[in-house]
Each structure stands twice: as structure tokens, then as C-alpha cells.
Amino acid sequence: MFRKIVSYLLTCCLLLVSLQSCDEGRLYEDEVPISPEGRVVTLTAKLTGLSSWPDPSMYVVLAGFNDDSDYALINKSVPVPTTEGDEVSVVLSGIKENVTRVELCVINRLRKHIVSFYTIDENKLTSANEIEVDAGSLNVGMYNTIQERVFNATCANCHGAATSAAAGLYLTAEKSHAAIVNVPSKKLPDMNIVEPGDAAKSALYQAISTDVTITDEWHYNHTGEVVDDGLLALIRQWITHGAKKD
Ligand code: HEC
Known part of the structure; x- marks a missing residue:
């Protein structure tokens, strides 16, 4: 009798534990889990005025931010097009979970956000691990x-x-x-x-x-x-x- 009660209690405990761990692995429907290497954003745009920024005091980058801070967690410089208005691409990889916003923007040498030109849609950012965005034509001159x-x-x-x-x-x-x-x-x-x-x-x-x-x-x-x-x-x-x- 005593053995029966013990084994019954044990089964209950196991069941509870397994239910709980199931709960922890819950996923939201539209969000794709971030791969261990992080997300990759490729932004394409036709830019004018990029070379007017006084590198390295301030520079135009594709950067990832957390909503709690003005400082970029991750950033990549945008290459200057050979001819004004030509299309350029910039790839920002290794975008981890702490990044909640990705922008084409200007930062200073401390990586502080100065001004924004294009913000990638939040839903698009969480929709895949590799994201491609076309920001169109932008005048980013100082x-x-x-x-x-x-x-x-x-x-x-x-x-x-x-x-x-x-x-x-x-x-x-x-x-x-x-x-x-x-x-x-x-x-x-x-x-x-x-x-x-x-x-x-x-x-x-x-x-x-x-x-x-x-x-x-x-x-x-x-x-x-x-x-x-x-x-x-x-x-x-x-x-x-x-x-x-x-
Ligand atoms: C609400 C109206 C108003 C706004 C808005 C305003 N100003 Fe003025 N500004 C004036 C007035 C009035 C004067 C004349 C100086 C005086 O008598 O106070 C003036 C004078 C100036 C002068 C002096 C010009 C000279 O020849 O010495 C500068 C420079 C100036 N403003 C720059 C700016 C800048 C830059 C901004 C925006 C960031 C701005 N102002 C916004 C009303 C305004």
C-alpha cells in the first residue's frame, strides 16, 4: 500500500515537471527564433551626400539598438557609392536578441545615436533570420x-x-x-x-x-x-x- 502511494506521488511530480518544461519552450506564432549566430540584415539604398560626413567624428551606419539606450550595440559603416546616387548595400550580421531596432542612421565616435534616416519595420525584423530591405533613394548629406x-x-x-x-x-x-x-x-x-x-x-x-x-x-x-x-x-x-x- 505504502509503495503504491509513493509511486503515485512520484508519477504526479514527474508529470508536473514535464508540463512545466513544455511551457518554457513556448513560441510566438509569427516570430522566428534567432539563430545562435544572430540575424542578418542586408539594406540596399540609393544614397546621395554620404561623403559629406566628417569621418570619424560622425558616420553613417546600419546599426542595432536596444530601446533602452541611445548607444549602438552593433554597427556597420555604409560604403560610399562611386557615383552620387548609386545603389549601395550594407550587411549587418550577428544581430542578437538584445537588439530591438535596426536603423540606417548617424552615430558619433562613442556610437551615440545622432539622427535617423530609415528604421526597419519591427515585424519584419523578427520575421526571419535573414532580412533584406530596400530603403529607396535618400539624401543623407550633412x-x-x-x-x-x-x-x-x-x-x-x-x-x-x-x-x-x-x-x-x-x-x-x-x-x-x-x-x-x-x-x-x-x-x-x-x-x-x-x-x-x-x-x-x-x-x-x-x-x-x-x-x-x-x-x-x-x-x-x-x-x-x-x-x-x-x-x-x-x-x-x-x-x-x-x-x-x-
Ligand atoms: C519664434 C520665432 C523664432 C524662431 C522659431 C527662431 N528665431 Fe532666430 N531670431 C528670431 C528673432 C526675433 C531674431 C532677432 C533677434 C532678436 O532681436 O531677438 C532672431 C535672430 C536670429 C539670428 C541672428 C541673426 C544675425 O544676423 O545676427 C540667428 C543666427 C537666428 N535667429 C537663428 C535661428 C535658428 C538657427 C533657429 C532655429 C533653430 C531660429 N533662429 C529660430 C526669431 C526666431
Whole structure:
């Protein structure tokens, strides 16, 4: 009798253990398990402006991130096309489970995320171990990035896109470069608006990174305009590396 009870209890225990281990191996339907070598993403795109980035301060990469951090866990440089606009391919392999996002983007030398050009769809990323993506045609030029992400997004409303341009300064796409580079500042007379090679002597950089309203000349505080550290760093690097248009 006693033996019978023991063997009955043992069977129950075994059953419970096996049920539990079954549960642990559960898989979600659409997600393909990651192979031990990690996933591989091949991105193809027609790129212009890639060579304008001042390697190695900032560079265009295909990179993997975790949503909790701004720093790339894994990255691969994008090759510069022989002719502007030619198609290039970049292969990022060894993408492990900790990577939740893969982007074509700019990072700095510490691998910190600066600005994004293309983000691979999350569902596509988990759908297979080898993923191919076509990002289409992209202008990734350094100045074009500043124009689109900063001037068009934040400044042009007051500086030329509407009926007037504050301080006579046009920051719209066709006019901005000629209006700022080597042009004397009206508000900070000792400086140019942008002095190639020297952000500290560029009124534009001073306006957005320090509070220049302390001078009597200046009424509008610009320090709240660009709050993203990455974009501020982008403008500083652009000035430091010669403030080129292309
Ligand atoms: C809400 C309106 C407004 C926005 C938005 C704005 N500005 Fe201004 N900006 C002004 C005004 C007004 C002046 C004139 C200076 C003053 O009297 O305060 C000025 C002056 C300037 C000057 C000085 C020009 C000179 O000749 O010295 C620069 C440079 C400048 N802005 C850059 C920017 C940049 C870059 C952005 C976007 C990041 C921007 N501004 C966004 C209103 C604006």
C-alpha cells in the first residue's frame, strides 16, 4: 500500500515537471527564433551626400539598438557609392536578441545615436533570420540633414517661410547656406553668423547653445529651439568641419 502511494506521488511530480518544461519552450506564432549566430540584415539604398560626413567624428551606419539606450550595440559603416546616387548595400550580421531596432542612421565616435534616416519595420525584423530591405533613394548629406531636421522643422517659421524673416535671416532651403556662412551677424557684430571651423565664433551656434539674450541687442531667447543634444552636436560638427553645403 505504502509503495503504491509513493509511486503515485512520484508519477504526479514527474508529470508536473514535464508540463512545466513544455511551457518554457513556448513560441510566438509569427516570430522566428534567432539563430545562435544572430540575424542578418542586408539594406540596399540609393544614397546621395554620404561623403559629406566628417569621418570619424560622425558616420553613417546600419546599426542595432536596444530601446533602452541611445548607444549602438552593433554597427556597420555604409560604403560610399562611386557615383552620387548609386545603389549601395550594407550587411549587418550577428544581430542578437538584445537588439530591438535596426536603423540606417548617424552615430558619433562613442556610437551615440545622432539622427535617423530609415528604421526597419519591427515585424519584419523578427520575421526571419535573414532580412533584406530596400530603403529607396535618400539624401543623407550633412547640410541637408541640418536643413530638414533643424531649419525646416524649427527655424523657418520665423526665418523666411512665412511672410517675414526675423532679423532679415532666411533659413529656408534655397537660401539658408548663402545667408549664414561667412555673413556678418547683425546681432553679434563681432561675429559671422557661421564662421567655418569655429562654432564658438558663430552667432548661429551661440544663439542656440548659449543664452545670448544677455546682450541688449538680442530679444528672442533661442536656447529652447534645439533641445536634442544630437542635433546640437550635428550643427557644431558641421561648423567645425568647414560648414560645407555638399
Ligand atoms: C519664434 C520665432 C523664432 C524662431 C522659431 C527662431 N528665431 Fe532666430 N531670431 C528670431 C528673432 C526675433 C531674431 C532677432 C533677434 C532678436 O532681436 O531677438 C532672431 C535672430 C536670429 C539670428 C541672428 C541673426 C544675425 O544676423 O545676427 C540667428 C543666427 C537666428 N535667429 C537663428 C535661428 C535658428 C538657427 C533657429 C532655429 C533653430 C531660429 N533662429 C529660430 C526669431 C526666431
